[in-house]
Amino acid sequence: MAARRIELMLCTGTGCVAGGAFRIKQALEEEIARHGLPDEVSLVATGCNGFCGQGPLLVALPEKIFYGWLKTEDIPFLVQEHFLKGRPVQKLMFTPPEKKEPIPLLGDIPFFNKQMLLVLRNKGLIDPEKIEDYLARDGYAALEKVLTSMSPEDVIEEITKSGLRGRGGAGFPTGVKWKVCRNELKTPKYVICNCDEGDPGAYMDRSVFESDPHAVIEGQTIAGYAIGAAHGYIYVRSEYPLAIKRMQIALDQAQEYGLLGENILGTGFSFDLEIREGSGAFVCGEETSLIHSIEGKSPEPRQRPPFPAQVGIWGCPTVINNVETLANVPIIVTRGAEWYSQIGTATSKGTKIFSLVGKINNTGLIEVPMGITLREIVYEIGGGIPGNKQFKAVQTGGPSGGCIPNSLIDLPIDYESLKEVGSMMGSGGMIVMDEDTCMVDVSKFFIQFTNDESCGKCTVCRDGSDALLEVLTRITEGQGMSGDMEFLEELGLAIKDGSMCGLGQTLPNPVLSTLKYFRDEYEAHITEKRCPAKVCKNLIAYWIDPQLCQACLICHRECPAESIYGEKQMVHVIDQNKCTKCGTCLDVCPPRFSAVKKLSGEPVPAVERGIKVERKKKPARPEQEKVQV
């Protein structure tokens, strides 16, 4: 390939594509051609860069200048100024909220420089649709090493020594699982890659597929060699079209090069992979349901043991691993278990990918060493809470995880510590909540999800989640009764005990953890009929402060329920009987008046219609002008 002076690594992960990355790509190609630069500047469409909140984005190499929030209109200027004339464009660089100076270099942006990239080592650095790019970054070197110099037992030993644990939720030691399967006498054996990823808000596995599919193929092939399998399945949810497309391209290339198929690299080892698309239900991610789903049966879990490693797909021994688990394997093999096991904590080795979302300045996908504290994630990588609001809690572990309160912000993150505080690692969703989040409402939201997704096979899970939801709904509607909290706790524990699969065993976690850490919020809802975060509609009221209202008529006009009385010069009044609590009045009231208030747990002060406004000291501007605010 010819020498160039600039490479543009344009993110084309799902998030950026939704934001128009392919249109940006086209604009870049056109402008680069227009300036006669194709010999000097090349453009690479990469997988997810991770800083999704800034998308569409690109990184200009070799300097690694980061440009975000790109629009097609920006491209002609950007190409001419930077890529032709060498003057980086400040206004397209990343500027942290509340700062004035942009940070030009990717390596100087806190979101990136606190991360540790092992699984995502190639993210943003390769074209996921080109096997050559993967090869260039030492791709398939681990497979080569395994096939030429290690026995299957050596591989299992190495993975065991590395301390790698499953990233799909439960954290089971990967080497041990492989060994159990290897020791089964029955053949054939299978390896399944679990990319069902059903947690709302989680997209770690999708990103790995989209940015570095060969890393998963290489890891899965090594797993196949270790356990003695000749065939494997990649189970991916059908809602991930881009991930499926890139994985299929990668499989085709690997097969063409003979890195999959018969007699790989002439070593005598044969292994092949095929994609199976998931059937959409959350429970399909549970390993026994997943196996049923591939077998064409109804995706319901079954009792374990026997574990899939003993009796799995088609009744044969089967290793089932999460995407991220498998993507860890090549780097462990190339760099060695000893190196890997130095990263992380005593019981949790390596790194973990999290999707950082919610009330946080920098949303995106991050990979951090195990043992990092929540504080580092929220305040350094995440850049803190928008609008200087108070951090309240972070929800980890997906819909069946728990909420970790502000008081535990220095908690080092690993499998054990999360479990101890009533949450779990799960697949790595991390939802940040601020003072405006109602914890009762949050737990209702998650129970709604798991209640919907319960397959119905176990009575406690099916009917128990119905009952949890009913009580939580009552509490948020102001109908809570004494004894509700104790009931929730008792029922929660019973569901955990009486369910067969992980769904039921973990579904009460959001309720139990919020009852533990935010009990006062439940109490306020139940006894004072007050929602401290002012979220639950039945417990709040909107009210216009007669002393602040300047009769600008905006709320009167915008109210979709037509519930606001308003006339020129007259204090506006909300008719509480008509109000639907949509909050529009609060949103549209000009900040310089801030007359609309949210109340909870107190009587709404009555305001007569027909009171003249009290003008603020500064003479009010003419009516017409105010209207245009």
Place this chain on the structure above:
Amino acid sequence: MAKLTLDELRKKRAEAQKGIYLREGEFRGKIIVHMGTCGIAAGARGIVAAFLEELERSGTKDIMVTTSGCAGLCSKEPMATVEMLNTPPVKYGELTPDKARNIFKEHIVGGTAVAAYALGMGSERGA
């Protein structure tokens, strides 16, 4: 294509590595071609092309070729600055593609600045 043997895989990998050196981020030096409107008018694009050709021909991987704005000495364009690690930058003026090739051979590869085309050693720190 035929299935790869181990040797062929290694060869493919080495070949592929040549294509991605800009991503590795280990650079020994930097050639900055000044690309203000004045520079472009005076032929700076041809200078960039000459440097890139030399880079490719020599298989050098740890030198970055970049561009920057006008250097403020429009009469001396096309101009380039060579910054090698741990040595003061050298500014060259009135370049031609042939002079650029010479600079590449003698300064970048050979390690000695070409005094004949040099305008000054050291770059003035901007206020």
